[in-house]
Structures are given as C-alpha cells and as structure tokens.
Amino acid sequence: MADTKPKPRAPRPPGKPTIARIRIAARQVFYTKGFFPASVEEIAAEAGVSRATVYLYYRSKDEMLLDLMRQDLAYQLEIYAELVTLKRVSLAGVRKWLVRLRGEQDERRNSLNLFWAGANLQTNALDPVYRHHDNIIATLGRRFPGFDIDALPRGQKEAQRTRCYMMLFMIEGTTVQINEGGPGPSVSAALDQLARTLVHFLGQGEVMTSPPI
Template sequence: MAATTRRSSGSADRAQAPDLRAQQKQYTRRRLIAAACDVFEAKGYEAATVDDIVAEAGAARATFYLHFTGKADIVAELADRIWADTGANFAAFGELPDWSHATIRGWLDKYVNGASENRQALRIFAEQLPHTLREQHQEHVKDFVAAVMRPPERWAHFSKPEARRRAYLLVTQLETFMPSWMAGRWAREGPAFLHTVATVWRNTLEADRL
C-alpha cells in the first residue's frame, strides 16, 4: 500500500510540474510587460530599448526573447488587451435595458472603472501609439460602433446613416476622453463630468424620437 501511495504521489508531482512552469512563465511575462510600460512611460516608446526593459524587470535579454521578438510585441499585446476590454464594454451598452440617464450613467461608471485597470497602457497609447497600431485601432472602432448600435430597433427613429454617424461620434468622444480621465485631469470634477457625459449620450440617442 505504501508503494502505491508513493507512485500516486510521484504522478501528482509530475502533473503539477508543468503547471508550476506555466505559472512561472506567465509571471515572468507579466513582469516584462509591466517593466516595459514603466520604461515606455519614462523614456517614450521610440527611445526605449530591450536593454532598458530587461534592466527594469531584473531579467536577462535571453529571457526577454523567450517571450517576445521585440518591444513591438509588448505593445501589440497591450493593444489586444485594451481593444478586447473596450469591445466588451461597448457590447454591454447594446445590452442595456433602456437609454435613461441613470442607466447610461451606470454603464459609464463601469466603463471608467474597468478602464482603470489599463490606466498606464492607455496613457502610453494616447501619446505614443505606433502608426501601424493607429490604423488597426480604426478597424476596432468600426466594431465598437457596431456594438453600440445594437439592438437595431432601438435606433429605428434615425435613418441608418444618421444612426451610424451618431454612434461613431459617441464612441470616438468617449475614446478621446478616457486618456485624460486616466491621467487624472478631471479628478476633482469626476462625478459631475460623468453626469455631463451621460446627458450628452442620452440627448444624442433620444433626439428626433417620434
């Protein structure tokens, strides 16, 4: 019976070993990304080097290249994370039960609080987003606009071109506002500013309703 127990324990240890290695790999990857964000913010994306990043992370260049081919990979991963989170937020708008001021304001609160998790990345992107990613961002904006325009029957009081224009303006307005919010430029007026944004959204969405 003891031998069986030892074999079972050995099998469990072998099963856990890959999990521990995977966790360590993820930890190292997150540490490199966090270090890169600090370096990008301090020196600017263009001036930052891989050596700067590994020094900040306390890692070796070889370790960096086990995870990334260069600093552009890190920016791309940050972009994917931000776009996925933003897309989910705009999709949630399409699921709101109504367009009352209170409902829109509640959605804005969640949008802003969720974006706080990407605060540093948003600041970096607002100032230093590489040109190639700017072009990709425009494609994501189209998806955000489509998400906001659901369900289509709620937009029926507008013509389709007018609905699309209004949705585009609302999405880009909020996207432009967020970096300033994350930078703390509206800290003193935060609740009042969100109240104003909710009013703007409601007025834009409910205008011309028959």
Template sequence: MGKPTIARILAAARKAFYAKGFFPASVEEIAEDAGVSRATVYLYYRSKDEMLLDLMRQDLEYQLEIYAELAGLRRVTLAQVRKWLVRLRGEQEVRRSSLNLFWAGATLVTDSMDPVYRHRDAIIATLGRRFAGFDLDALPRALREAQRIRCYMMLFMVEGATVQIVESGPGPSVKAALDQLARSLLHFMDRGEIATPPPS
C-alpha cells in the same frame, strides 16, 4: 515559462514606457525589471515595437470589455448610464499613461491605427446587439456608413469627455459634463442621433 513570462515582460515594458517613454526605454531595463535575461525577452518579442503593439492590444481589449458592460446592463436608465460613464472615466484615469503608447505606436507603422478602427467597429457591433442607435446591421446598406460615422462621433464624445474633463481647473464641472454626456449617450443608444435632450 510561456504566459507568466510574457505577462512579466509586458508589465515591465508598460512600467518602463510609462516612466521613460517608449523610445528611451531599453530592452535591457525591461528584461531586468521582468527578472529575465535579454535573450528571454527576444525569445518572445523581436523588438520593443512588438511589445508596444501587444500592450496596445491589451488596452483595446480591456476597453472593449468595459463597453460590453454597458451593453450588458440589466436596466438601462439615465442613472445606470451615468454610473457606467463614471466607471469608464475611472478606468481611463488609471490608464491615462497608456494613451501615450498609442501616439508612439502611430509612429511605428503606417497601419498601426488599423487595430484602433477595428476596435471601434467592435465596440459599435457590441453595443449594436443591444441598442438600436448602434445597430448598423438593421439599416439598409446605403445608410450604414453615415450611421457608422455618427457612432464614431458618439464614441469620440464619450472618450473625449471622460478623458479630457478633469476635477480641478477652470474647465467644465465634471458632474455637469457627465450628466449631459449620459443624456446624450442614452438618447443615441435609443435613436442613433447625436443630440442632447433637455434635462428631465
């Protein structure tokens, strides 16, 4: 058993949580969909809560990998940053339902957001190894927290725009929004300032 069984259980849990919501989904249906007994589920997970937290960890790790791709770009140009934003947006669209898991997770334990903050700090550290704007270690200690807050705000802009702006409806144009976001992110990566330079 081991890892393949855990993977099947988590896939079944994700499917059930997406379809029914975290609270209505049952361990029995997760076990049935995973092709294991309820006892086998409990061999690996004491509760649905533990499954949910594992799924949240998976999603955070996956998102960190995508940010690592930004840090690993061979050439950092406006076009490449925009292309990366399109990729991030596509991945977030695929995982849109997982955002609801985070709201369910926040109701379980008071420190459930700790992994989210550690995750954002890991993103900042990953980007900081390549981009001066995210490099908190290069700053005097007295300036780090203020820049950390700016880094968080930039990440909120990236995540918010790539999740909230949709193709249809009366909202802003996706193309125009991604163009502006790419300029803002490129500027921040270089200077650590949240500003939108004019189109070039």
C-alpha cells in the same frame, strides 16, 4: 491495494507567467521613461529576466508596444460590453457606467501615450483602432438600436457608422480629458450631460446637439 501515488499535475501552459511579467515591466518602463528612451535591457531588469528571454517573446521593442496596445484595446472593449449587460437602460445606470469608464482614466491616458508612440512606428498603426471602434459598435449594436448598423438599409449604414464613431469620440474625450478641480467644466455636469446624450443615442441613433437639462 489502491495506488496512493499523487497524480501528476497538468503541465502549466509554457511562457504565460514570464510573458505576463514582461508585459507588466514593459508598461511600467514605457510609462516612466517614455517609449523611445526605454531600452529592452531596462525592461528585462524590471521583469527579472534576461535580455535573451525578452527576445524569446518579442523580436523588437516595437512589437512589444503593439502587443500592449492590443491588450489595452481588448480591455476597453470589455468595459464597453458592460453597458450591454445593464438590466435597464436608465439615466442613472448609464451615468454610473460612465463613472466606471472614467475611473480608468489615468491608465487610459498612459495607454493613449503608448498608442501615439505606436502610431509613429507604422503607417497602418491606426487600423487596429478603427477595427476596435467597429468592434465596440458591433458589441453595443447587439442590444441598442442606435449602434445596430446591420439593421439599416445599405444606403444608411455608412452615415450611421459615422454617427456611432462621433458618439464614441464624445465618450472618450469627455471621460479622459475632463479633470476634477481643473480649469475646465465640472466633471459632474459633464457626465450628466453626456449620460443624457448617450441614453438618447442608444435608442435613437442620433447625437442631440442640445440635450435637455
């Protein structure tokens, strides 16, 4: 007679649901109260766990913040990787991707606030951000000549790396800082201009000072 006993389920990886709740709670408390006024007790209460449980995963509030920063940078890299998957590089396709990136602006503003708090915690806090930008450049370089630093002669690599950084700063500044209905430039016009600049850079590796309109 066949054994009808149900097979035991594979054990769930330990800690994942709990640490996920703690991360969500920490983000909520940091966003609402600010990093420095927030307490571990408040984060524990928001997560529905004890203070001792929080300390099983994080030795300090600082460590918690740096973990959230790494999480944010990883997510942003995923969004940039979507640009590589475009079937065809076109003005419309690149602009649509910029709209997608800008759609994350509220979350990214909050994330930037966390980043600046984290930058005050340690002298090398910017190191992960520089590595993050280099990862973006390497990711985009797999497809786009403008970001393909490895293909260049040694004497040209650093200059092109700097141009890539400036292009990323332009993307971040435009998508995060410009608000619909605000006193600044038109969002639509800014995205049009940025899309033209980015399309040119992807192919040529140069930032146009006066993109054609």
